[in-house]
Amino acid sequence: MPWFALDDGFDTHPKVRKAGNAAIGLFVRLGVHATKHLTEGHLDGVIVRDYGTPATVRKLIAVGMLHEHGHACPRCPQPVEDGFVIHDYLDYNKSRAQIEAAREAARKRQNRGRESARRNREARDSAANLDGNSRENDASFAPNSRENAPRFEDSPAGHEGVSRRDTHEGATGVPSPPLPSQNYGVADVGGDSAGSGAHAPRPDGPSADLAPIDADGFTLTDAMRRWALQTFGPTVDIDHSTAQFVSHYRSTGARRRSWPDAWQKWIRDDAKRAAERANRPQQGAFLVPLPGGGQNPPPARRSTTDERVAGWLALASGDDTP
Template identity: 70%
Template sequence: MPWFALDDGFDTHPKVRKAGNAAVGLFVRLGVHATRHLTEGHLDGDIVRDYGTAATIRKLVTVGMLHDAEHGCRRCPQPANDGYYIHDYLDYNKSRAQIEASREAARKRQNRGRETARRNRNERDSDANLSSNSRQNDASFAPNCGQNDPQFEGSTAGQDDMSRRDTHEGVTVVPSPPLPSQNYDGVDAGGGATGSRAADLAAFATTPIEVDGFQLTDAMRRWAHATYPAIDVDHATAQFVSHYRSTGARRRSWPDAWQKWVRDDAQRASQRRQPSNVIQLASGQTLTGTDARVAGWLALPSEETP
């Protein structure tokens, strides 16, 4: 909002004292009108006569505070026919262009503030949704995993001999290698972990793995062991975390993305275990590897003969 400006010596100026209070009151009203409508000091004759009497208008013109048509002041522009102009208006007040530029700058500042507030609000809502989805998926794992947990007896994992995941004290999980971004020292000649590396690996096995809101929970781990017992859950999770850290990709539901990753790992492992190039001969003999490929080549001519 623009303001009609008066300097701090206005009240004692000789012109003001000579014009009198009534004429000065008219001058202030005319100045406010010109500023509100951005006329840059120009006034319509009907407005001036509506605001003041003929005597107060004449006093302002006589002392030089207000100019009528064909006035002799060289510093002020000529008003339109039947109009008036406030003396030295632009010396104390902003022009129309300056006021409009100030309004436009204020509008842009307000828009930037609103955009920043909207962006911050969306980020908070997105974080809240991710957290809510993570809690919901974690809760959905819990009711079903307890029923499908694999049962182990004694100190073994269901095998005749001790497996690499067993210890004399009971069944423990051997942690998978750390993420590539971490640096570990202290590997002995046999490839085992010693010193700080052993402590870091132990911490890795007990510390939740997190990336952008994802966390491997006990319920998710039980589900993976029960559904795909051959899968190394820690290794698969480390690969999962490394992949999304390196790509910077985000998922609406991290638990669902992790579950799909484990399923894909299990499928690839199953495909690797299946023998390739297997042919069953009519005699009942099964050929594999190079023998199967040769038998397949020999069978091609007979298959193409009508």
């Protein structure tokens, strides 16, 4: 909607003061009428005489604020016969073309806004419909999925009765599955492995409560002793290391595919640690004896190393006599 423009100094302009309030009131009404109907300041004589009196019309013409047909103002267009035109109207107000262009731009902006709102509504409605359909499909699929789900028998897998490992008493706490036990045959001294063999069944009956290393039937054989003695000599206490080996795996409940191979690695580690201890400087090794350090040294302790070495050598040679 266009507006009839008046300058902010309009109220004190000499023409306004000379015309008087009544004539100025007529001028404002005529300006609003011209702006509303996009006449660009042109007025029909009937409208002018209807809005004002002949005296107020003559005052506006006298001060130069309103021109009648045949006026001599070079800045204003000529009105039609029996018509009038407002002085300098287009200097302060927009033309018909400008107002129509502004209205068209506003109409396009409004249409774009309405189209965008319509698309947004359609998108929301589509999303709501899709969500509703998805929920309906999910609701209908849930019973079908339960009906079509496979039925599993609540029974032991692969055997009758309850497995020892299915009960709390038989649980070992080891996450890995049990490996089959083996009946070991030990390789000769000098072989790459201390022993290998075919799988043997797990013992039943009174031995069923044994730890895996006991249940799998691990034993220290003479061939294993000969291998350790020939490989490492007297640096490793075979009986003590084997006892530690059995105690360790009995406490953990672990299983091995080849217990002799695991024992062989254990002995190698013990021999390595023994060699490292032997290479460390002994306490007092760097002490220098002082003169007069004692006249009667204590008697040396009898060493049993020679006796043990002799026993091992006799065992390696196959001589069981002491």
